[in-house]
Every structure is written in structure tokens, then in C-alpha cells.
Amino acid sequence: MNTLIGLDKLAPGERGVIKQLHTFGGMRRRFLDIGLTQNTVVECVGRSPGGDPSAYLIRGAVIAIRACDSRNIKVLRYREGSAWG
Amino acid sequence: MGLTKQSGGKGALDQGLVIRRTSPHQRVIALAGNPNVGKSTVFNGLTGMKQHTGNWPGKTVSNAQGLCRSEKYEYIFVDIPGTYSLMAHSAEEEVARDFLCFGQPDAVVVVCDATCLERNLNLVLQALELSTRVVVCLNLMDEATHKGIHIDTEKLEQQLGVPVVCTVAREKKSLQHLLETLDAVIDSPQTPFTVHYPVAIESAVARLEVGLRQLPLSINGRWLALRLLENDRALMQTLERETGIVPAQHPMLTDALQATHRELPDSEALKDSIVTSLLSEAERVAKIVVRYDKPRYDAADRRLDQLLTSKRWGYPLMILLLIGVFWLTITGANAPSAVLGDALFWFQDRLTDLFRWLELPEWLHGAVVLGAYRVLAWVVSVMLPPMAIFFPLFTLLEDAGYLPRIAYNLDRPFQHCNACGKQALTMCMGFGCNAAGVVGCRIIDSPRERLLAVLTNTFVPCNGRFPTLIALLTMFFVGTAGWSASLLSALLLTTVILFGILSTFAVTRLLSVTLLHGEPSSFTLEMPPYRRPQIGRVIVRSLFDRTLFVLGRAAAVAAPAGLLLWLLANISIGNISLLNHCADFLDPFARLMGLDGAILIAFILGFPANEIVIPIVLMVYLAQGTLAEPGNLLEMKQVFLDNGWTWTTAVSTMLFSLLHWPCSTTVLTIHKETRSLKWTTVAFLLPTILGIVVCMLFTAVMRWFGV
Numbered sequence: 001m002n003t004l005i006g007l008d009k010l011a012p013g014e015r016g017v018i019k020q021l022h023t024f025g026g027m028r029r030r031f032l033d034i035g036l037t038q039n040t041v042v043e044c045v046g047r048s049p050g051g052d053p054s055a056y057l058i059r060g061a062v063i064a065i066r067a068c069d070s071r072n073i074k075v076l077r078y079r080e081g082s083a084w085g
Numbered sequence: 086m087g088l089t090k091q092s093g094g095k096g097a098l099d100q101g102l103v104i105r106r107t108s109p110h111q112r113v114i115a116l117a118g119n120p121n122v123g124k125s126t127v128f129n130g131l132t133g134m135k136q137h138t139g140n141w142p143g144k145t146v147s148n149a150q151g152l153c154r155s156e157k158y159e160y161i162f163v164d165i166p167g168t169y170s171l172m173a174h175s176a177e178e179e180v181a182r183d184f185l186c187f188g189q190p191d192a193v194v195v196v197c198d199a200t201c202l203e204r205n206l207n208l209v210l211q212a213l214e215l216s217t218r219v220v221v222c223l224n225l226m227d228e229a230t231h232k233g234i235h236i237d238t239e240k241l242e243q244q245l246g247v248p249v250v251c252t253v254a255r256e257k258k259s260l261q262h263l264l265e266t267l268d269a270v271i272d273s274p275q276t277p278f279t280v281h282y283p284v285a286i287e288s289a290v291a292r293l294e295v296g297l298r299q300l301p302l303s304i305n306g307r308w309l310a311l312r313l314l315e316n317d318r319a320l321m322q323t324l325e326r327e328t329g330i331v332p333a334q335h336p337m338l339t340d341a342l343q344a345t346h347r348e349l350p351d352s353e354a355l356k357d358s359i360v361t362s363l364l365s366e367a368e369r370v371a372k373i374v375v376r377y378d379k380p381r382y383d384a385a386d387r388r389l390d391q392l393l394t395s396k397r398w399g400y401p402l403m404i405l406l407l408i409g410v411f412w413l414t415i416t417g418a419n420a421p422s423a424v425l426g427d428a429l430f431w432f433q434d435r436l437t438d439l440f441r442w443l444e445l446p447e448w449l450h451g452a453v454v455l456g457a458y459r460v461l462a463w464v465v466s467v468m469l470p471p472m473a474i475f476f477p478l479f480t481l482l483e484d485a486g487y488l489p490r491i492a493y494n495l496d497r498p499f500q501h502c503n504a505c506g507k508q509a510l511t512m513c514m515g516f517g518c519n520a521a522g523v524v525g526c527r528i529i530d531s532p533r534e535r536l537l538a539v540l541t542n543t544f545v546p547c548n549g550r551f552p553t554l555i556a557l558l559t560m561f562f563v564g565t566a567g568w569s570a571s572l573l574s575a576l577l578l579t580t581v582i583l584f585g586i587l588s589t590f591a592v593t594r595l596l597s598v599t600l601l602h603g604e605p606s607s608f609t610l611e612m613p614p615y616r617r618p619q620i621g622r623v624i625v626r627s628l629f630d631r632t633l634f635v636l637g638r639a640a641a642v643a644a645p646a647g648l649l650l651w652l653l654a655n656i657s658i659g660n661i662s663l664l665n666h667c668a669d670f671l672d673p674f675a676r677l678m679g680l681d682g683a684i685l686i687a688f689i690l691g692f693p694a695n696e697i698v699i700p701i702v703l704m705v706y707l708a709q710g711t712l713a714e715p716g717n718l719l720e721m722k723q724v725f726l727d728n729g730w731t732w733t734t735a736v737s738t739m740l741f742s743l744l745h746w747p748c749s750t751t752v753l754t755i756h757k758e759t760r761s762l763k764w765t766t767v768a769f770l771l772p773t774i775l776g777i778v779v780c781m782l783f784t785a786v787m788r789w790f791g792v
Contacts, residue, residue, distance in 0.1 A: 027607045028356075028357075029170075029172060034609055037361045046394055047394075048493050049494055052500065053497075053506070055390070057383075059204045060200075060202075061611060062613075063610065063611050064609065064612060065609055066506075069608075
């Protein structure tokens with residue numbers, strides 16, 4: 001169960017640990033600026049009524065990211081109380 | 086008044102990097118901060134200015150400045166656009182960064198959102214790298230306390246090495262302390278905390294710093310060395326433009342740079358490493374100074390979000406809110422409109438008396454009183470009451486933080502149009518004033534998507550067009566009696582607006598597969614915590630700031646337009662006035678669109694301000710050379726009916742009101758924003774052609790059905 005998944009695969013309420021950013025240039029900087037560095041825990045807090053984008057709780061702020069972008073952010077599912085994975 | 090114009094969109098000029106000090110006691114202070122931390126509120130509180138505020142990220146798109154006096158100095162505060170970082174990658178971030186680097190501010194105040202400190206610390210740490218005179222201003226402390234978030238400011242001061250001031254920017258007295266702290270900081274610079282990077286980077290920085298010290302630059306060497314390592318091209322270009330220096334070409338630096346590039350990883354990994362160091366430093370500091378009463382301090386916000394953006398309720402609630410706002414506007418505006426109209430026309434009679442008493446010639450009375458003044462009175466009595474209700478309501482939603490949720494809800498459709506979700510925000514601004522909406526498009530990073538938003542902004546009716554729509558709806562579809570009638574007009578108005586929004590989507594889509602072909606760029610949208618709006622302030626602010634500004638603009642246009650109209654209506658060739666000549670000339674073409682010559686000439690003459698369209702139509706019909714008094718709507722309807730109107734004429738007029746050229750202010754703004762005659766022309770022709778086609782189609786279909 002140690003497989004990396006795209007951030008877009010997290011359902012509302014689920015949390016993940018950022019592992020890799022599969023994106024370069026401006027978008028990568030943007031992701032880093034909003035705090036998506038390695039080992040940051042993020043939580044999916046909702047989906048827009050159209051199903052996309054989704055909102056994520058990142059370092060105390062809620063930020064909406066489109067699935068086409070968030071799938072390039074690879075995370076490990078995070079379960080409270082148990083080991084990661 | 087200067088800055089008030091910003092909220093109306095017209096005067097939102099970039100003020101450039103150079104701030105003029107007019108006396109030796111003046112000090113320039115940059116006001117930096119993440120988007121949506123209440124920076125503009127702090128700015129307004131300090132300077133007494135009316136820079137527009139709202140609870141959504143990105144509403145300050147260019148530098149604004151204002152004065153404020155403390156005990157020792159006179160400060161020029163410069164409100165720079167909100168940014169998460171100084172490693173600029175969008176237009177507004179570049180404006181912020183360039184000002185901090187090249188504007189030579191005497192000190193920097195970094196405004197932080199106390200409810201979200203860790204995230205804000207990233208920018209604070211970067212500011213500390215640039216300047217030795219920094220004050221951290223913890224704003225929104227009241228909300229933090231309310232959410233059970235406690236910040237140990239003493240520890241924070243120790244950690245950062247610079248003063249920390251707590252403010253509740255909405256309460257003016259808490260800003261006094263900020264000024265006192267600034268006085269102290271100006272006189273004695275601090276030794277701020279330095280972020281340490283991995284060893285390899287540190288030694289490279291040290292090497293570069295030695296070389297940079299040889300250059301006559303006032304920018305912090307360590308910071309510039311880091312940017313050189315990152316190979317920040319945009320910064321180096323600005324540096325060359327502002328100072329004429331190209332560090333990479335300096336012999337000492339060229340060697341040092343080549344050496345470091347051999348040792349260090351590629352620039353992408355290097356950037357990652359720098360950003361990660363900053364963020365983990367921020368995380369460390371936050372852990373030391375922030376304490377939470379409860380782990381889910383944001384539970385209330387999340388619950389509200391779950392309702393307002395839910396699959397089931399998200400869209401219906403948006404529409405209900407829209408209906409609600411329109412209903413309150415329509416119901417509330419009726420009575421005051423009538424009273425205001427009576428008062429203004431009573432004053433007109435007194436003016437007439439005055440002209441008679443002074444024995445002034447009749448033509449002068451006609452031009453000034455029946456021409457200029459009467460059109461002005463019309464515009465004021467028709468526009469002021471709905472605006473005085475609509476703007477505060479809209480500002481309430483804006484202050485509470487609902488606008489980003491609209492953008493979030495509407496992102497999916499915009500995505501289908503290959504456009505940016507933030508276009509929903511600029512669309513919302515367009516409801517107030519299209520020119521303001523066009524300026525607001527700067528929040529969109531990608532030039533292609535920004536252009537899409539600029540070109541389609543006029544499809545949402547601005548405040549100048551609401552009175553036309555409301556009057557026509559009430560006359561032809563609702564009747565004027567009772568609250569159910571006003572509810573029905575609110576419903577119909579909402580339908581019209583939804584049609585406008587649909588056109589926005591359709592045209593955006595069309596453009597994105599033709600003229601502005603391209604892939605959607607990625608975007609991130611912050612959804613700020615909800616805030617309880619301060620109702621009293623909202624009303625005062627939106628009245629004096631927005632309402633009077635828009636009204637002032639309308640009045641400035643309406644008076645001369647009134648004069649021109651009076652001349653057109655009173656200069657006759659062969660017994661028919663010029664105005665009627667024009668109307669007759671346009672008539673055959675207008676008929677194809679379901680309008681008539683009078684309506685079309687009214688739209689053309691209404692180019693400076695859409696508000697005067699209906700008054701001009703009436704004027705042509707009544708052919709008495711002056712505007713009719715805005716009596717009740719029933720009388721007005723009778724005039725229209727006598728001139729051959731049916732309900733289809735009303736629909737065509739509303740359609741054309743929704744889809745026609747932008748008003749002159751908007752056109753000028755578009756030209757200023759796009760700096761291109763080509764796109765300005767497109768922005769003018771696109772809605773016009775669409776309007777003509779839609780009206781013709783509607784008319785043809787109706788005729789086919791025999792209506």
C-alpha cells in the first residue's frame with residue numbers, strides 16, 4: 001500500500017502526504033509557494049459542484065486546484081493513528 | 086479623490102517605482118503581504134483613503150499610495166499587490182517584488198493574517214532577506230482569537246529579530262501602535278533573522294556576495310546572490326533597466342557563477358531547495374509561536390463551504406442569492422426613486438423661475454435647464470436608489486468572502502471554455518462597473534486567459550444598464566403593483582443576467598477555439614475564511630466610495646450629453662429635428678432587429694453612459710425637444726405603446742442592452758489594459774455583432790410565429 005497517488009484521487013475528508021511534484025517551471029513554483037513541499041500533510045476538504053476543482057487544506061489555508069494540475073502532485077494516503085501508507 | 090477612482094476602475098494606473106518625497110521628513114513604507122490579509126484595510130485605516138477592500142485574493146492589482154503622519158515622520162504608504170512570495174511569477178507579484186527591490190522604501194511592513202500565520206511567514210522571511218527595516222503586522226487578531234488561535238508575539242519577535250505589532254485594522258486605534266513602532270524602526274535598523282540554506286548553496290552565495298559587493302547596488306547582496314543562483318531572468322532584466330548593471334557579465338561574478346553551476350544541482354532542484362528551506366523555517370517558527378485551542382478551528386468555515394459549494398445546493402443558492410439581491414434592489418428603489426424625481430424636478434421649476442427672473446433668453450434656458458439639468462436629474466433619480474441598495478448588498482457578499490466561492494463553483498464551466506476560473510471574479514466585478522471588471526482581469530496570470538476575460542466582461546450588465554432592464558421588465562412583463570410583482574421582476578432580471586452569463590461562456594468558448602486558441606493554464610484559487618462583514622462600514626463605504634463615484638461619472642457624462650441631445654432635438658432641417666432625421670435614417674435597419682430608429686439612436690448616443698438610453702428614446706418619441714419627466718412607469722409605457730412597442734420590442738431592447746458595445750469608459754480601459762488597438766476593436770465589435778445577430782434572429786423567429 002505504499003503506492004503514490006495523484007492528489008486528485010483523495011476524496012473529501014481524506015488526507016495525504018506530499019511526496020513528489022511531477023511538474024516544472026511556473027506551476028512548480030506556484031505549488032511550492034502555496035506550501036506543497038515534501039512531507040507536507042494536506043487534506044481534501046471538498047469538491048466544487050461541477051466535480052472539479054477540489055479544495056485542499058494546505059498549511060492552514062484552503063486552496064482550490066484543478067484535477068488536471070493536482071494529478072501531478074503525488075501523495076501517500078495518510079491515516080491517522082497508523083503508519084503512513 | 087484620486088484613489089477613490091481606483092474602485093471604479095478608471096484611474097487604476099500603475100504608479101511606477103518612483104515615489105516622490107516632497108519633504109525631508111517623508112519616509113516611504115511598503116505595505117506587503119499575502120493576498121487577502123486585510124492589507125488594503127490597514128492601508129485605508131492608516132491613510133484615510135478609500136482603496137477598495139474585499140474578502141478575496143487579488144483585488145489590489147497595482148501600487149497605490151497614501152500619506153499618514155506620525156509623531157516623527159510623514160509616511161508615504163505604498164500598498165503593493167498581495168503575493169505569497171517574492172520569487173515573482175505573475176504580473177502582480179512582479180509589481181510587488183520590483184517595488185521592494187528598486188522602489189527603495191525606507192521600511193517594509195509585512196501584513197500577516199493571524200489566523201494563518203505559518204503560510205504568511207514565508208513572505209516575512211523573504212522580506213527579512215531584502216530589508217533590515219521590517220515590521221511584522223499581525224492583522225485579523227480578533228478573528229484569530231475568535232477561532233481559538235493564540236500567537237505569542239514576544240516569541241515571534243525573538244525568532245524573527247524584528248518588531249511584531251498586533252492590529253485589528255478595522256479598529257483605527259490599533260494602528261497607532263504600528264506607527265510608533267515604525268518611528269522606532271526607521272531610526273534604528275534591526276538585525277533580522279537569516280534563513281540558512283543547505284551548505285552547498287551557502288558557500289556559493291558567500292562567493293557571489295563578495296563579487297556583488299563590488300557593484301554599486303543598494304539591493305541586499307545575499308538576496309541578489311540567491312536570485313543569481315536561481316537564474317531569475319525577469320529580475321535581471323529589471324535590474325538592467327533600472328540600474329544598467331548586468332551582474333552576470335561582471336568578470337568576478339561570471340567566474341563565480343560558472344564555478345557554482347558546476348558544483349550545484351540544476352536550477353530546478355536549486356529552486357526547490359531554496360523554497361523548501363524557507364517553508365520549513367516558517368513551519369518551525371510557527372510551531373514555536375502558535376497555539377490552537379481546538380484542532381479544528383476552521384470547522385464553521387468548512388460547514389458553510391460544504392453548504393455553499395455542495396453538489397446539490399451550490400448552484401441553486403447562487404441563483405437564490407442573485408434573485409434576493411435583485412428583489413431587494415427593485416423593491417427598495419421604487420419609493421426613493423419617485424421622491425428623488427419629484428424633488429429634482431421641483432428644483433428644475435425653481436431654476437426656470439430663476440432664468441425668467443433674470444430675463445435670460447429662452448434658448449439658454451432650453452439648453453441648460455431642459456437639456457443639461459433635466460438629463461442629469463433623470464440619471465440621478467433613476468440610478469441613485471438602485472445603486473445605493475445594490476452596491477452595499479454586493480459589498481456585503483464580497484466582505485463575507487462569498488465571491489471566491491462563486492469562482493470555485495463556476496470554475497468547471499470556465500474550464501470547459503479553456504478559461505480561468507478567476508474570470509468568475511472579474512465577471513462579478515462587472516456587475517458593478519465593466520471598466521472595473523476589465524481592470525480586475527489583472528488577477529488572471531495567463532495573458533491569453535486574461536484577454537478572454539477582458540473581451541467578455543461586457544456580457545454582464547453593469548449598474549448603468551440595470552435601470553433600463555428593470556424599467557422594461559416592470560412595464561411590459563410585471564406591472565408595478567405589490568411585492569409579488571417585484572419578486573417577478575427580480576426573477577426575470579435574474580433570467581436576463583443568466584442569459585448574459587451564458588453568453589459569456591459561449592463567447593469565451595468560441596474565442597478560445599478561434600482567435601485565442603490555447604490550452605488552459607493551471608491556476609490555484611485561495612478560498613479565504615468567511616468574515617463577518619461590518620454592516621455599518623460596508624454601507625458607508627459603498628455609498629461614498631462606489632455609488633457616488635459611479636454616479637459622478639454618469640453625471641459628468643449625462644450633463645453634456647443632455648446639452649448635445651437638446652441641440653439635436655431643437656435644430657431642425659425642414660421641420661424635422663436632427664435627432665428625428667437620424668432616427669428615421671436608422672429606422673429600416675433597426676426594424677430588422679426588432680427595434681426602431683429611436684431606440685438605436687439612443688444606444689448610439691448612450692455610448693458615454695448606458696444610463697441615458699431610455700431617456701433618449703422617450704425624448705425622440707415625445708419630439709418636444711426636451712426629456713419627459715420621469716412620471717410613473719404606466720405613463721411611460723403608454724408612450725411606448727403609442728409608438729408601436731410590443732413585448733417583443735421590449736425583449737429586443739433588453740437583448741441589445743445586454744449585448745452591445747461597451748461604454749466609452751470601458752473601451753478606454755480596455756485599450757489601456759491591452760495596449761492594443763486590435764483587441765480594443767475586437768472588444769467593441771464582438772458584443773455588437775453578437776447583439777445584432779441575436780436581435781435579428783429573435784425578431785425573425787417571432788415574425789415567423791406571427792407575433
